[in-house]
Amino acid sequence: MKTSIPNNRTFAYLNWKQVDALPRESTLLVLPTAAIEQHGHHLPLATDTLINNLLLGHALAKLPAEMPIYALPPVHYGKSNEHIGFPGTLSVSATTFMAVVRDVGASLAKANFKKLVLYNTHGGNTSLVDVMARDLRAEFGLRTFTLHGSGGISFEGLDPQERAYGFHAGEVETSFLLAGIPEVVDQSAYTANYIADITRPELLLPENAPATFAWLTRDIAESGVLGDPHLASAEKGERWLEEAATRLAAALQAMARYSDRQGS
């Protein structure tokens, strides 16, 4: 797969002697977690992995050269059983996902690394990543951090209906890929599907709400899209990508500088 991670930030391009020479206290390693799962008729299975790579790559490119921050190879497979029934979705169980993250953490701890970031861009992994960050801290003493999606940017210009009810393969994800890897987007194959209209708000939402329902895509979206990609554009994607990269880079630098806060 194409990568946006700069060569000099790619952990797996190092040999073991170079890894051994890295400063253990200050080196910050970033483990991307994503998914291989259906994204409607117009986006590829690897969408979450590609977006992760795009955003992280642009964030890493903004960091001061002297900061020892590296991207680990991504965990491509995520917990995607909300998309079962759509051919191409390759899901792992929660226990498998957590075991892989745990074993990578164990390997890093064994090599005496101290700081690990779990950078996740697939909603189905979110709760597992939060669990694993604490477990790696407790079990191996690793200083662990989590980083999610676009780093909390406001997505200026995003359609209000999409902001409220766009969850998957809609305006945001399509714009990111139009900006970064347009050749993988089939702009002739857009489909749209909303579970509700902002003029008649719903109390129960699929996620990011106080009251949710456990959802399977096939129950609520025949094409696999939960949202609408029609207003997506490369221009929006480039703007959001730049903002997200700036936020993610700031977060990574804060993590690199972080030390225990005991109070005084």
Ligand SMILES: [Zn+2]
């Ligand atoms: Zn996605």
